[in-house]
Amino acid sequence: MSPPVSVFDSMLGAIQSAADYNRDETVPPVCILWTDEKREWEALVPRLRQALPAFLVLGPYDAANRTGPALWLRCVLAGKVPEVSWPATSVPILYLPGVSRATLRSTEECPNELKPLAELQYRGVFWSQVNGKDWTVGAFLQTNHGGLQLKLARDTATATSIRRGIEKLVDVPLAELKARSAAGELNSSFFDSLISDDPIDDLLSWFSDPKGTRDRWEPGRWETLCSRCLADYGFDPVRDGEIRGAELLGLQEKATWKTAWKRYEVMPARYPGLPDLLRKAKPKPKAGDLLAGVRSGHWPQDNEELEAELRKALLQIAAEPLATARMTLKALEMGHGSRREWVWAKLNRSPLAQAIAHLAGLAEATATPLKGAKLADMVKAYTDSGWRADLAVLESLAAVSSQQDREAVSTAIIHVYKPWLRDSAELFQEKTKVEPVPGKSIPRVSETPSGTCLLFVDGLRFDVGQKLKEELERQVGKVDLVSQLVALPSVTPTSKPAVSPVAGKITGSAACEEFRPCLATDGKDLTPERFRKLLEEAGFQVLSSTDVGDPQGRAWTEFGNIDKTGHNEGIGLAHRIPELIRNLVLRVEGLLDIGWQEVRIITDHGWLLMPKGLPKAELPKYLTATRWRRCAVVKESATIDLTCFEWFWSENVRIATPPGIDCFLAGEEYNHGGLSLQECVVPQLVIRARKPAAVSAKIEQVKWAGLRCKVKVTGDYTGCRVDLRDKLNDLKSSIVEARPVAEDGSAAVVVEDDRHVGRATNLVLVDSAGNVVDKQAVTVGG
Numbered sequence: 001m002s003p004p005v006s007v008f009d010s011m012l013g014a015i016q017s018a019a020d021y022n023r024d025e026t027v028p029p030v031c032i033l034w035t036d037e038k039r040e041w042e043a044l045v046p047r048l049r050q051a052l053p054a055f056l057v058l059g060p061y062d063a064a065n066r067t068g069p070a071l072w073l074r075c076v077l078a079g080k081v082p083e084v085s086w087p088a089t090s091v092p093i094l095y096l097p098g099v100s101r102a103t104l105r106s107t108e109e110c111p112n113e114l115k116p117l118a119e120l121q122y123r124g125v126f127w128s129q130v131n132g133k134d135w136t137v138g139a140f141l142q143t144n145h146g147g148l149q150l151k152l153a154r155d156t157a158t159a160t161s162i163r164r165g166i167e168k169l170v171d172v173p174l175a176e177l178k179a180r181s182a183a184g185e186l187n188s189s190f191f192d193s194l195i196s197d198d199p200i201d202d203l204l205s206w207f208s209d210p211k212g213t214r215d216r217w218e219p220g221r222w223e224t225l226c227s228r229c230l231a232d233y234g235f236d237p238v239r240d241g242e243i244r245g246a247e248l249l250g251l252q253e254k255a256t257w258k259t260a261w262k263r264y265e266v267m268p269a270r271y272p273g274l275p276d277l278l279r280k281a282k283p284k285p286k287a288g289d290l291l292a293g294v295r296s297g298h299w300p301q302d303n304e305e306l307e308a309e310l311r312k313a314l315l316q317i318a319a320e321p322l323a324t325a326r327m328t329l330k331a332l333e334m335g336h337g338s339r340r341e342w343v344w345a346k347l348n349r350s351p352l353a354q355a356i357a358h359l360a361g362l363a364e365a366t367a368t369p370l371k372g373a374k375l376a377d378m379v380k381a382y383t384d385s386g387w388r389a390d391l392a393v394l395e396s397l398a399a400v401s402s403q404q405d406r407e408a409v410s411t412a413i414i415h416v417y418k419p420w421l422r423d424s425a426e427l428f429q430e431k432t433k434v435e436p437v438p439g440k441s442i443p444r445v446s447e448t449p450s451g452t453c454l455l456f457v458d459g460l461r462f463d464v465g466q467k468l469k470e471e472l473e474r475q476v477g478k479v480d481l482v483s484q485l486v487a488l489p490s491v492t493p494t495s496k497p498a499v500s501p502v503a504g505k506i507t508g509s510a511a512c513e514e515f516r517p518c519l520a521t522d523g524k525d526l527t528p529e530r531f532r533k534l535l536e537e538a539g540f541q542v543l544s545s546t547d548v549g550d551p552q553g554r555a556w557t558e559f560g561n562i563d564k565t566g567h568n569e570g571i572g573l574a575h576r577i578p579e580l581i582r583n584l585v586l587r588v589e590g591l592l593d594i595g596w597q598e599v600r601i602i603t604d605h606g607w608l609l610m611p612k613g614l615p616k617a618e619l620p621k622y623l624t625a626t627r628w629r630r631c632a633v634v635k636e637s638a639t640i641d642l643t644c645f646e647w648f649w650s651e652n653v654r655i656a657t658p659p660g661i662d663c664f665l666a667g668e669e670y671n672h673g674g675l676s677l678q679e680c681v682v683p684q685l686v687i688r689a690r691k692p693a694a695v696s697a698k699i700e701q702v703k704w705a706g707l708r709c710k711v712k713v714t715g716d717y718t719g720c721r722v723d724l725r726d727k728l729n730d731l732k733s734s735i736v737e738a739r740p741v742a743e744d745g746s747a748a749v750v751v752e753d754d755r756h757v758g759r760a761t762n763l764v765l766v767d768s769a770g771n772v773v774d775k776q777a778v779t780v781g782g
Helices: 007-017 042-051 070-077 101-105 112-118 137-142 156-164 174-182 188-196 199-208 210-216 221-233 237-251 255-266 274-281 300-315 322-341 351-366 375-398 403-434 462-475 492-498 528-537 562-594
Strands: 032-036 055-058 093-097 452-457 479-485 540-543 554-558 598-603 624-627 632-634 643-647 650-657 681-688 698-705 708-714 721-725 746-750 760-766 772-779
Touching (some): 007 042, 007 174, 042 055, 055 070, 070 112, 101 112, 137 156, 156 188, 174 698, 199 210, 199 221, 199 274, 221 237, 221 255, 237 255, 237 274, 274 300, 300 322, 300 351, 300 403, 322 403, 351 403, 375 462, 375 562, 403 643, 452 562, 462 562, 562 598, 698 760, 698 772, 708 760, 721 746
Parallel strands (some): 032 093, 055 093, 452 554, 540 554
Antiparallel strands (some): 479 681, 598 681, 643 650, 698 708, 721 760
């Protein structure tokens, strides 16, 4: 779900909407003029530069920050300053601090230095109130026409507090302000609390950027911090300085320092300069100190030393016997797993500590070979648990990004995973000699009723399908997953038509090229255009990746680029899997929301993935009619010593595959087309539309007070309860005791374990039958 809309989000939308115009009556404005005589918005200029690519500021010349005098701004608008540019679809915004709209309107009295801009009022538009006055912060918060319609206390103290707290005020969720407005709480006390009632944030902000923070602060705030530090921490910022303060923060000899550290752990990215300060502040061990060699999670260099030790251990693991290597990985997890709770993991400074959890899981998964008396037994062993080894490889690779860390993780994967993968592939190939993979006699897709959209995903391997199922259940609802064997060879030209609803209209011939079948009617090659025509003739809408079609009928759509990414990026695919899954979930949500009753995700094949490449097998080209990386069409007269099988579309075509996980070309990290469980066993997922909720209750407001989550519910909430769950429809994933909604629509749940602070989860509202009525993504502790 998207994060809550903030004041800043609303302000951006209001500014950009000023450029809206009637395309049938007027030409587009050349710019948006934003006058701000009292400079109330000026503190937001750095953030506005980041958010708005066409944001220009009147001021001293500074091309790097898109700031300059009036004449320079006119040159920029005319396209005469090539180093300043923006997307063609963006309308430039000219922010004019210290200038009023009235000054520009009076062209004769307009100061000479502003006259180059005066003419723009006729070709541009103003972002101003409907009465022509400049937008002040208070006016924007209160006004019904173009503003946020909030009720503010009408006194000088409140107005002053608003201007002083603008930088923090814009990050407050609009829903929270509306709720406080309704309760009459938007006064000077509330706005002051945004800047002065959080001394811990002030302290950590000062540690992060001592000079810059003081320069930004309003008068009196530094003195307030010094006073609070003396009283609460026994520390004088003036006399002791920031390095001594960071030392005390790391040592945590007082409870107040421990509280400050917990705050840092919750939001470490807010204080980017603190790690370097802590590095400088770590005290030197004293002679005779028994704890001198003990590393702590409070000092970044201690974490870095442990990362280096773990990296060295992983690089040395290839020299160990396989059974010993598995034990080593589990021992390394025991020794380093706790570092995932350190703040450095949240800052992505502990990649190997993240990876070792998955490598230990890989050691556990590969300790059991994939066996079975029959082909079906091997498939069951893989779909029950064997796929976890493949997923562990992906997740351990995704945890690291630097070359040296990839080298360490790859070394462990190759040593532990490669023999397990090879042995299972060889046994699978032996089984297929006795029990061939079922051919055309078994349909790959069942009958498709009306209201069903078939969503084809190229290369959805079984383990990735399991991750997709988990995310769909978290965001959408219950998912049914079954496994099936692909059409051979496991390449798209062969396997994709076989899983389509028009497979019965397709056949193959001995003259096949590139493993592509042909039309049963006239023997013509099955091109994408002919495949589309078959689907349309069978009554299927063929949708693009963004179309949603008519949910009263049936449809075929294709989405995702897992296979293409794998071929292009090799093991880099591991980093892309989360993004690919998120996009698939969004596509499914879009189809269900538009009215489709069922989305059925189907795929053509899986794949093998091996750091540094799959082993190479020899097969002379002259023996083959077509040769790909993991499969080849063998010439009729050729004799070869490789596993062979019939082509799915014609029993007269003989396909050869290299032994085990070998490849006919060296250096291939990612490939498919051969005989292995990873290539040939794929998922099929069915997601059905949510049933309409029995009640119409909605989550209106969410507010955290420590680990207590306060919720306001509106609508018909009789019998409803609120809960915090990692998976929307999985009661077992709850991290709290669900609580009922009171008669006044209020409810609250308490997280008992403070280790959940900062955890991303879901606030769900369920009715008396347990159906999810509403949901909202939240972070524990706010």
